[in-house]
Amino acid sequence: MNKRKLSLLFTLMLAFLLLLSACGSNQPTAKERMQDYVHAWEKQDFEKMYSLLSKKSQKSVSKNDFVDRYSRIYDGIEAGKLKAKITEDQNKEGRVRLSASLATIAGPVKFAQSVQLTKEKRKDKENWYIDWKPNMILPKMKKNAKISVDILPSTRGEIVDRSGKPLAVNGTAARIDLVPGKMGTDQDKANTIKMLTDQLGITQAQIKSALSQSWVKADSLVPITTLDASKTDLLKKITELPGVVKTDVSSRIYPDKNASAHLTGYVGKITAELLKKHPNEGYNANSVIGKTGLELLFEKQLRARDGASIVLLDPTGAEEGTIAKKAPVNGHNIQLTIDRNVQDALYSQLKKDAGTGVAIDPRNGDILGLVSAPAYNPNDFVLGISSDAYKKLSNDPKQPLSNRFTAASAPGSTFKPLTAAIALTHKAIDPNQSVAIEGKKWQANKSWGDYYVTRLDQDPEVNLEEALFRSDNIYFAQTALKIGGATFAADAKKFGFGASLPIDYPMRKSTLSNDGKLDSQTLLANSGYGQGQVSVNPLHLSLIYSAFVNDGNMIKPRLIKTNDPPTFWKKKVMTPEIAQLLSKDLTQVIDNPAGTAHDAKIGGISLAGKTGTPEFKQEQGKTGRENGWFVAYNTDDPRLMVTMIVENTQKQGGSHYVTPKVKKVFEEVLKK
The missing domain is CATH 3.40.710.10 (DD-peptidase/beta-lactamase superfamily)
Structure with missing residues (x-):
């Protein structure tokens, strides 16, 4: 064979090897496969995440258990945005290094761990699959471990006048509860419900609906409504009815009542609409937010930010350690130039x-x-x-809801x-x-x-x-x-x-x-x-x-x-x-x-x-x-x-x- 033919043969073989190399490069690397898993994790697409687990991992946990556990835990900790970085481990094939931070109710939870991936052939295609472990849900987590989320309460800032007299403060309200087993005969029960509707401005249907809830038992405290604790005469009258109990609960109160109503405004439970207007600000469905007046204008200063801790528990419920903790932040008090006497x-x-x-x-x-x-x-x-009551205020020709000093x-x-x-x-x-x-x-x-x-x-x-x-x-x-x-x-x-x-x-x-x-x-x-x-x-x-x-x-x-x-x-x-x-x-x-x-x-x-x-x-x-x-x-x-x-x-x-x-x-x- 002459030199010209040898050269041509060598060129063809080189091209063939390059072609094989190019074909082989279409298969994802372990790092790229882990990146697919992280993308699904970012979206909290737990079913997609499960599909990327190795057969060995899938034998250790069923799909339903995997999805259910992630969902329950991530809902409980209010898991948010995930930031992750993946690097290859040069010392071992298929091993990657994961560094991640997951936003939660208790602050960021950080992951820093090695993850092993295994090559497996599925449907005639070979690819990398993750050898999953429970600590990829949360760090230090084991197979049968549990998670407890504890809210660390904070207090909203208060509004006082120039001398410190209260205008909008944290106090106590009177929750009216019914104890079904102590309401007496059917006639006694009917009389109590009628008296409550007459005195409290709530309907019989509301009371009966509360009493018919599935969890209600004879000795249950069934909340009906909440009243201003200063209405002592009314509270005395209704708590003398059979089965009616007053329970003190924390509440925002306005001691100056109508006199300062338009000035202070009031707070209320946040709505779905307001949640959309305040994304990524730490509010949740149970948050309280200023609705009108100074409560609204100074919401950022007054607002309380509850803390939280995510605690790892063993199967018996004993604490094993804290995964993340965020301290509560109380709102700032505001002292006005207002003189409450004036x-x-x-x-x-x-x-x-x-x-x-x-x-x-x-x-x-x-x-x-x-x-x-x-x-x-x-x-x-x-x-x-x-x-x-709201309809009456809205329809009043003198417009009590309108703020005239503005x-x-x-x-x-x-x-x-x-x-x-x-x-x-x-x-x-x-x-x-x-x-x-x-x-x-x-x-x-x-x-x-x-x-x-x-x-x-x-x-x-x-x-x-x-x-x-x-x-x-x-x-x-x-x-x-x-x-x-x-x-x-x-x-x-x-x-x-x-x-x-x-x-x-x-x-x-x-x-x-x-x-x-x-x-x-x-x-x-x-x-x-x-x-x-x-x-x-x-x-x-x-x-x-x-x-x-x-x-x-x-x-x-x-x-x-x-x-x-x-x-x-x-x-x-x-x-x-x-x-x-x-x-x-x-x-x-x-x-x-x-x-x-x-x-x-x-x-x-x-x-x-x-x-x-x-x-x-x-x-x-x-x-x-x-x-x-x-x-x-x-x-x-x-x-x-x-x-x-x-x-x-x-x-x-x-x-x-x-x-x-x-x-x-x-x-x-x-x-x-």
Whole structure:
């Protein structure tokens, strides 16, 4: 054979060997086969995992037992994401090194172990299969070992007022249980069930359903409902019924009840929808989460995170060791600037009406009270409000579920001091000059058609002080026109109109008009006395008035108690001289016998303030809905400013219905 033929033969043999090598490379390596197992493990596809076990392993555990055991254990430990790394063991064929971390209720469980794979031929195909051991479920686990998961409880952070008085705290509720064997005769049982339905607002069907559960025995404690533990008279009455037992249980409680309901909000059991909104945050189906108010806004700070431990037990139930442990983390307590005495004083005056009350310390911006009325008892929501009770709240025309202190509406004449401040800043008016005004209605020119600005008094001449304490709409409509729409709109922004309030609690922005402009002459005139399209949040109005006691600077509000010095939100919105002048004029609203808030005068306490009665009419000249407003602060060492609104006061005297209420708040808080 010549050299040419030998060379050709060698080339063909080499190609054949390369082809065989290529064909052989199609078979997975042990590492790749282990990776298939890990992929199934990541998906918790236990049936797929079982199919990858060696015959020897499958003889040691049946498919049903394998799948059932993994499922039960992984459900119990709330197994989550698996991260794994596989490396080949160079010293032995078919052996790989597994490093993995499995997320669980007790934190990550780490695997670091060698895994042997065996080559087996199945259906005429040879492949690698895992020699499985129980420690691949969880480390150190043996064939007949068991797992115990212990929850290490944590406590939710509490909310207290500036003095530490409780607003939202962890306490005890009264669970009402029935003991079937102690309910007496059928007639006694029927009487007890009827009495419970009458007193507790639950149906007979609910009680009978609870009693008919498969686990219930004669001596069982069967939970029926949970009540506010402070309802002592009701609890005494129902626990005297045969078979009725009270059991103390842990619960979130709201000692200030309706008075602080919209402020604190309430917690509740997490829903499936909320679980989807908070993925991978450690919540589970049994978690409690803030639903409204501060409980919702400060959920991250208040939230408690239970710990857990996964304990390995031998077949007898004795502990063999801890696989993983996560310590509980208690929520952080929150101390507010709120003064519960002020909060309760505000609510006491508002609880029979629809309205809102805001109180601040104008010197430092501490919010002392935030009340919305009517309200609801947040304890009812935590303990499980009945559908009938919730329906009643939802259908109430006074809307007790609505939070009014976050809203914004027409401020009426309480807006006039701001108009005056802008006018004085631009020297559009002379505060000492008397302005001649004829009659009770006025229009700038005939182009206004049938529209007029009206006033209650008809003094022929008024200066700024008189216009404020008499609340002369025509004076301030004319003043707004003297300022001009562009200047008025620009200066309103300096007072925070159109901006969010610098506070964690979300409040509606105050607006001067729908588009922020005052292009229309009638709109500008109406805006001068707080009508038109002006809309103000009550807290924002309080901050504007704080400039009268802070040399023209608007204080920055604070809801969380702090030792930090106060700061200003808006600086130099007016000069100190203008602030002092207007504050002096506003004392006449109360002190002058002709002042619109003279009925709020208190002996020994000097007050300044302004009333407002915004009107909501479909047509000028017609009667319509009115709201009553009153803002007041004490002028000597000013430490309390109250803004109160009561809705639908058209048949109660407008703002005159509100002024005595604010007066009582000052008497109760400052005269202690």
